Amino acid sequence: MNDLANSRFLKMNGLGNEITVLDLRGSAIRVSAAEARSIAADPRSHFDQLMVLHDPVTPGTDAFMRIYNTDGTESGACGNGTRCVAWAMMSDPEMRRTGAYGLVLETKAGLLPVERVSDRVFTVDMGTPLFGWTDIPLGRPFPDTRRIAVDPLAEAPELQGPSAVSMGNPHAIFWVADAASYDLSRLGPILENDPVFPERANISLAQVLSPEHILLHVWERGAGLTRACGSAACATLVAAARKGLTGRKATLTLPGGDLEIAWREADDHVLMTGPVELEHEGLLSAALLAGAA
């Protein structure tokens, strides 16, 4: 008998980034990688990221989140999913509700304070970006991670010199003239697994349109092509500002829509503002989970 079977989930999205929210607060259940893959395999509960809520760990926080990719691996950050969780914890009628206008979520990478801007729009404080090669992490030293090196691709040798950033998860940002002209579904898996990324990396193609506007396509580690990636948008704005390509505030346009990103001067925290949508709710498939046990 699988404890997760028939648990209630919410299917949501943040700019089309598919998010499933599962509330396991008050229980000791942990989702295994195989179970996460089974939940992803059911079209009703399919996700790019599964956000699982556990009881808070650090005093003053509202919940601890574990974040799973489609392939069952875990991540320390998911910006779009964090907004969805905040909506669920503040507004879903069946969840134990907390924080009318704000709350603090925790992941293995740190604390994420969230504020409600309007009914379905939230700002997440995504914390401070890390630039050290061991923090990202990279497989060999680069004194300046504004520009690192990857193995050249036969079909796109010009994809070189990406910036690397950690937002609690690893990101590589390639600066391109036309983001839509690349077949990221072919190139993404190769770049994600380049040996310079020992924990793999989320791969972004960024086209700077102006000092306040960037167009972004993302291949996500463990999930593939997604319509939006919040942490990639944060990593890209920070990397662009460090290279002098933008200021510290910009609109990031992803295939699923726009995120507003600001890199706050006072404490170097990155603030991400964007919408959430609730699609439907359901119960996890007992039959699929039985196969994962």
Ligand SMILES: N[C@H](CCC[C@H](N)C(=O)O)C(=O)O
């Ligand atoms: N979609 C997420 C990021 C998922 C990152 C994940 N693919 C990883 O392994 O780091 C976001 O909105 O930030």
